[in-house]
Amino acid sequence: MAPHATVKRAIGLMSGTSMDGIDLAMLDTDGDGNVMRGGSSFAPYDAAFRKQLEQALGTAKAIRERHERPGDLAELETELTERHALAVEAFLAREGLAASNIDVVGFHGQTVLHRPLEGLTVQLGDGARLAERLGIDVVYDLRANDMELGGQGAPLVPAYHRALAAGLPAEWAGETPVVFVNIGGISNITYIGANGDLRAFDSGPGNTLIDQWMSRHAGIPYDSGGAIASEGRVLSGLANRYLSSPFFTARERVSLDRNDFQLPDDDEAGLEDGARTLAFVTAAAIAKAQAHLPEKPKLWILTGGGRHNQQVVEDLTVALRHTGQVIKAEEAGLNGDSMEAEAWAWLAVRSLRGLPITYPGTTGVKKPATGGVLAQAKATAQD
Structure with a gap:
């Protein structure tokens, strides 16, 4: 180099x-x-x-x-x-x-x-x-x-997350291990250890089920701020059905497709309860990712559109209350909306230089590629 x-x-x-x-x-x-x-x-x-x-x-x-x-x-x-x-x-x-x-x-x-x-x-x-x-x-x-x-x-995106973690402002510098949580259509996490150890994997459904539910039952593309979810209750049976998926119990992490998790049937929940339950599932799925991390994180940084869903953020904050502090990207001086696009700019330059963009700990590739x-x-x- x-x-x-x-x-x-x-x-x-x-x-x-x-x-x-x-x-x-x-x-x-x-x-x-x-x-x-x-x-x-x-x-x-x-x-x-x-x-x-x-x-x-x-x-x-x-x-x-x-x-x-x-x-x-x-x-x-x-x-x-x-x-x-x-x-x-x-x-x-x-x-x-x-x-x-x-x-x-x-x-x-x-x-x-x-x-x-x-x-x-x-x-x-x-x-x-x-x-x-x-x-x-x-x-x-x-x-x-x-x-x-x-x-x-x-x-x-994990390699870019590691570059960002190295430049965090003084308030958060040294708070390792740190985890970036990208709540997009599918949620994924990046774990960065104190020695730069990099682990990353999809954690489960992010916004995709919530958005599809809102589109089908309310004719709107998403639950703005989690307002509709906040009016509902968690249907434990439905939530447990999602969280008992083989995806969560498997030892090996696999990357997900948008269609790997299906919407509830229309008669299983009303608008508000469905939105509330799916928000809970999104947060609980992220919390379950801790079982696959080498150490307990000190800091969780939320990125992606899902961080705007206050119900998801509240559920996640509760679920992670004993493991580390949960903050939104903006609190660390970052842009949680544009981070993935930033990563694609960074990866393009990295590609031009022939540098690795994926690693055994992020995608399971045999060697950095x-x-x-x-x-x-x-x-x-x-x-």
Whole structure:
């Protein structure tokens, strides 16, 4: 590793399992410990496009090889890529920047199928088209190499979490072990030990069940602030059914697909009780992750959209009250909404340098592995 690696300006793009829109963040970074966070933005998907993406989950079940695009997936991929291009252009205009000011874009795309036991992961998103469209180099398909080398292909953000943990403000510096909890559609955790030991895995359903429940029973995309959940009660039988899933009792951690946990039947709960129970399950699933950690954490840092659900946060704070302090990312000077997008910017630069992005303790890959495909804007434009 070069002692003074070149700092690059990168934009990261993330569309997660919640399928609510595109998170965008800019970093100046060397893909290692030098991280200077810049602006961020969010481009929401309209309801019709969200429905298309949800329907794509069903279509994608027919995929047997990750480059296949059955049904309308090829057309949807083109539209998704265009929406990402528009999000970048709007951000650059807002920041007063030109494409030439950006060295690379880290492009996650939209996961429509993730079957780690089959070594298969599919993210819609055409990296070459995005590079041509923007005139900026794009690094994409960051999960595939890990899976080809025996990893789960997820989570990919932990290496960035470790870089952030090394730069926490004085109030929190030295509070190790520290755990980052990303409550997205699926929740995942990153454990960072005092010696930099890195462990990470999916902990269970995050927002996805709550969001689907709200959409089905209230016609709204999510439970804002956990307000509806706060009016309900935990249905213990329903909660225990989720928490007794083989996923939680298995010794080995596996990465999850959005469809691995199903909604309750409509007659099992009313709107409020369903929302309350699913919020409890989200928190309890995270708390169960402690059984797979080498030491008891001193600090839990909450990131992702789920940290806005106050009922989830309250349940988690109660569940972890004997193990460490629970804070939101902003209390540690971080941005809990843009962190995953920041990670994709950081990972893109790291990929360019050929540095590892996954580790045995994060994805189960046999040895530290780099990843990603580079689409060069100039070469693409000449093709």
